Amino acid sequence: MVGDDPKIVIVGGGFGGLWAASALANKPVSVTLIDRKNHHVFQPLLYQVATSVLSPGEIAQPLRRILNDAKNVDVLLGEVTDFDKENSAVKLEDGSKVEYDYLIVAAGARHSYFGHNDWETSAPGLKTLEDAVEMRRRILLAFELAERQAYLEGEHRPLNFVVVGGGPTGVELAGAIADIARQALAKDFKKIDTRKTKVILFEGSDRVLGTFTPDLTDSAKKQLEDLGVEVRLNSFVTDIAPGKVKVGEDWIECDVVLWATGVAASPLGTRLVAETDKAGRVFVEPDLSLKDHKNIFVIGDMASIRQEDGTPVPGVSPAAMQMGTATAKNILAEIKGKPRTKFKYVDKGSMATIGRSKAIADVFGMKLTGFVAWMFWLFLHVFFLIGFRNRFAVIFEWFWAYLTRERSARLITGDAAELRNALLFLEGEEAVKILDERSERNKAGRSAT
Ligand SMILES: Cc1cc2nc3c(=O)[nH]c(=O)nc-3n(C[C@H](O)[C@H](O)[C@H](O)COP(=O)(O)OP(=O)(O)OC[C@H]3O[C@@H](n4cnc5c(N)ncnc54)[C@H](O)[C@@H]3O)c2cc1C
Secondary structure, three states, X not given: OOOOOOEEEEEOOOHHHHHHHHHHOOOOOEEEEEEOOOEEEOHHHHHHHHOOOOOHHHOEEEHHHHOOOOOXXXXXXXXXXXXXXXXXXXXXXXOOEEEOOEEEEOOOEEOOOXXXXXXXXXXXXXXXXXXXXXXXXXXXXXXXXXXXXXXXXXXXXXXXXXXXXXXXXXXHHHHHHHHHHHOOOOOOOOOOOHHHOEEEEEOOOOOOOOOOOHHHHHHHHHHHHHOOEEEEOOOOEEEEEOOEEEEOOEEEEOOEEEEOOOOEEOOHHHHOOOOEOOOOOEEOOOOOEOOOOXXXXXOHHHEEOEOOOOOEOOOOHHHHHHHHHHHHHHHHHXXXXXXXXXXXXXXXXXXXXXXXXXXXXXXXXEEEEHHHHHHHHHHHHHHHOOOOOOHHHHHHHHHHHHHHOOOOOOOOOOOHHHHHHHHHHHXXXXXXHHHHHHHHHHHHHHHHO
């Protein structure tokens, strides 16, 4: 801590919190950034970890390292569980308290299961590195189990993947799974034909990527179908059980279900005892502060605020970054006795990738599709990775995957007990019996030698 400088506590080192901390670096304030993880994750590339293109370390960086030049910023590993607004302090999981003069809450959002949290075990969502590694494990394991069944029994049941939600994450996941099944994995498996893998994308509305214009979403649907994805629009998933999903009245069997829809803001919003919208986002004033507590700001995916034209500021990384920088500027201005300014979101366009050489983009007034849009997407993501020590590795991995269609990060982690559980989940009791018998035989063989 530096003398009597105003104390600023930032909760969350994602796009909003990290950008706020960077804008406050080496300024006459004392900053404490608290996050329950020790790293910042570049979430737009999580699906690349889930589908084996990149390794977790290539899209994440320790917060401490990113901020090591910021002499006035302390980084604390800890889970914020509550706020003591009367005494201007945040509470950590062990009951300890950190005091503030200004508080910036940027704890983000997760996917929502619309009241069916029990579906999460069967249909994981994608938000953290752990989620991405779990998805990768399930995807790769499904192919391994099919190969094993074909080896042991001479045939295997069809491989089906289901992705729920046709937003950017669902589209990216469905496209990437179809792509690896048809290209990267095809020559590695000897007993199964991975190219026959079925990938079904269920979307409740009548369009995928519904925030884009109809011509671009039509193109996205066609690009997905070209990759072999079956796109089912106007299809709501109404129930999920191990190995199957219910759509309308029909149960559809599948090996892996991935959840890519719904938004639920961090539950910390309710701990602030502030008014929230249906997704739990906190209603904030035009300067992103709370109505009754002008020294508390809520930013990024946790904030509910409208633009001048009445449309909501979207839950995307540029909005979170802009909110982080704007809040830091307002605090610094106020300390100097100057007035705060209203937050104004600058929309620089949007893009979504669908697969190798496939994307749509609405940038600089231009509507782009296919390879050109994909190049835009690729260069923009490389640009934003700048500052990450491993950006060269990422560029190399992409280039390699592009040229060879190879996926290098294809490790399944976990031990035999986990594999047994996965088998039970995907293949049922019979397959587990085969595994157990074989393992007993192996043990007997080892002890005989
Ligand atoms: C799979 C995926 C793909 C995406 N793709 C894109 C894209 O292509 N383009 C785009 O613009 N946006 C994309 N987004 C959205 C974008 O990532 C978010 O809008 C952005 O991360 C929001 O920033 P934030 O700071 O509000 O929250 P986050 O970046 O989520 O950061 C929240 C931080 O708070 C920490 N935290 C949470 N709770 C606590 C607690 N109780 N105590 C301590 N720390 C806590 C978390 O560990 C995390 O570090 C994507 C999101 C996901 C999940």
